[in-house]
Amino acid sequence: MKLFGERPVNAGDAAFRLIALVFGLMVVGLLLVIILQLTSGAWIAITTFGLGFLVESTWDPVAREFGALPLIYGTVVSSLLALLFAVPVSVGAAVYLSEYAPDWLRTPVSFLVELLAAIPSIVYGLWGVFVMVPIVRSYIEVWLQERLGFLPLFQGPPYGLGMLAAGLILAIMILPIITAVSRDVMRAVPDTQREAMLALGATKWEVISRAVIPYARSGIVGATILGLGRALGETMAVTMVIGNRSEITGSLFGLAQTMASAIANEFTEATYDLYTSSLIELALVLLGVTVLLNAIARLLVWRVGGGPVGGRRE
Amino acid sequence: MRSFISQSRGFNYWRRKATNTVMSGVMILSALLTVGLLFAILGYIMLQGVSALSLDFLTQLPKPVGEPGGGMANAIVGTMVLVAIASGIALPVGILAGVYLSEFGRNRLGTAIHFVTDVLTGIPSIAVGIFAYALIVLPMRSFSAIAGGVALAIIMIPIVTRTTEEMLLLVPGSLREASLALGIPEWRMILRVVVPTAGAGITTGVMLAIARAAGETAPLLFTALGNRYWHTDLWHPIAALPLQIFTYAIAPYEDWHAQAWAGALVLVALVLLLSVAARIVGRERYIR
């Protein structure tokens, strides 16, 4: 296999290339080692439960039954909820930044959005517990229940904690990444597209909805999936607001638990091998899903950007 | 050509104009909401944090449960130590891997590594924690700063690699060719010309990676564990700011809540300073 460029090499170059190659391979090795290690740690659970692990709904350390379905439910629903809240807002904000904002405003606002992405998850958790959850409990859930309480979606006592709170905090956390990436792909839409529409007398909104967004669509989908990947793997903030109960309630007010929060809560104290192993299998499942989603997202974003970001050499 | 305009001033015109206005409003609102949230969160942390922040907080050890006062000095230092260990591992690996990708990676293997690196940035941090626990804590029979540092390093490596690659790719080919034409070997050309040229950009990436690592909590739960005192050496448990904030936040004591806010303020200040500094160093290039 051709591992390097085409230039002839002397001894120093050969050594340097080799060193660089080793470090490059290290990154790949890292992912492989992590996957291998988690797989071997999860082996007892994998062989004991097989595929049942993913579809059984009892997570009972006392009875030694480990079915991850309630945790998968908690993870997937809270993340989808987060997308539901976050995607419209972030795409809106991205359109504003890319199409409306004057230059003097664009840079500082983009910058602020990226700062939002830098705030650590534990800080969101702290804010969630002391500020957001009381608001959700006393206002949002009460309001929803008074008006829509007949729907199964809004039943159960309003704890404040639970699926809704988890969805909201995740939405806030993934807003910046979706906004930032979507804005980038919109900026990548060639101006000729916009100019053609404007020349036909289209309004600004028509330009956006018929030229910019369709052109950037797969990039926006990619950004959304990146956000989803982030939401699925998020641990601390969710653990602090979701209520930590392995149950499938079907209500937004219901308490739930995600795979990541189950690991955070139970990993140091799993008192027998099967238990530890089951938690590691959770991590493996989570890793698998996020790796897959990330792979898809990157491919989609690359497609709009015309190849890997930064992959062109001028 | 005039298809839109020809129907001008009719009902359709006003409908289109109204839609345009409404949708513009929606976009502006979305942007306001996003930025507003940032200010709401930062403002609240500032408000709560400043009132709890004191000299004691920055210089004292935590007090026993229920006794007032004390601080998080050990946790602040602990976070710096953890980040230092992580950087010590992640910077050489990340930068050299980035050099490979940019300088020698124009082939299948390079594309594959590039792709894996991207994927690695999205790996759940809790899984990294389990990995470091099994890799270091269990064999060494102790929770340790090293284990925590390794976990954070794994989170930093892909960020450093990707930014290094992107920054090196921005260095114009003419610069490389000019150097080679002077008869310098390729490796010296890369180390003395290409990397220094991109130095500011790489520094930006490094700072962003550090900012990310400093705020991570989940991977430290099973590795650094936390410590009520100063750490003794790197093979023993160490305190970390995010861990301490977590412990204090879920506790029932008002005093601890106040300290958690102060801790959050310190952490956010640290992370935001790094991010802002990174932007300034990197000028208009920014990196995810």
Added chain:
Amino acid sequence: MSDVHIHRGTWSGLAILGLITSIIFVTIGCTSGATPPSALDKGSPGGAASTSGQRASLTGAGATFPYPLYSKWFDEYRRSVDPNVTINYQSIGSGGGKQQITQRTVDFGASDGPMSDEELQRAPGILHIPTVAGAVVIAYNVQGLDGGLKLTPEAIAGIFLGQVKKWNDPLIAAQNPEVRLPNADIAVVRRSDGSGTTNILTDYLSSVSLDWKSKVGAGTSVNWPVGLGAKGNEGVAGQVKQLPNSVGYVELAYAEQTRISYAEVQNKAGNFIQPTVRSTTAAAAGADIPADLRASIVDSAGADAYPIAGFTWLLVYQEQTDYGRGQALVNFLWWALHDGQKFAADLSYAPLPDNVVRLAEEKVRSITFQGNPLLTVQ
């Protein structure tokens, strides 16, 4: 906008960063040992031992139940007994304490649910050293109800089974004619982590309710029929404090420190007992103590005994693997069994009864390094 013009940056940017990093690294590595009086642990070479003045740093993890007392103990011990011994204790839950001592990642574990026979098989040679006894209180947050709630065993079992759903349920109201109970849903808060506190409560519920015994059982983590999970005694207390109409179970010290109301519970003799140090002591005094000290004191027969109480233990290996640390540990244990006991009552824990102290002393004396007893203080 590709910036081709960033030439001025040389290696210096990176070099400075690397320099800063290594400075932080090095200074902290050295100074943190120097600034605090007693932190530097030069990995005390096993066997090279003059007993006093040897620096040791121990790590322990486990139960949250005695954490307020333990954090006081470790602080006090370092301050006034042996400044060379630093004991870092992390309250990760009893399940965690058992697991981590089994894996030998800590010097001692702590649990208020004893290790089961099966768990002991995975970690042969572990001793249970009781430290204090404590009461698990039924803590609640009901508007306008600041104490004085009386609960029968049936009511408690009903609440945690999810059968008693409202605060004004007849099962609760019957015993509390004088208080106005709201027609509100009961929000049950329970532990999300493996917990000795859970073990004590579920042990109690299993002994008073057949329904509980058959449906849920006892253990450090159980499959809860209802309730939202919170981490640690801290988490449950925090959650009960925040959440209106909630009920949870925490160690007495947590309820006292955070001024959460808690219920009087009807004991085996039929009396409603306020959980206090005295009523916990009464429960501990009446206990049968087996040779391995894994005693349960729930549902005690004493007329004044609070029924939901338990011992809490430190878990240590009988054969230590490091001389210096083993010795520091043993000396601390001895201190805890004697001088340490006087701190208990202030923090709402019950000191060990004398007979239990005698038995525990024997265990501490039996701890060895390479077959030689480690205890030096008497």
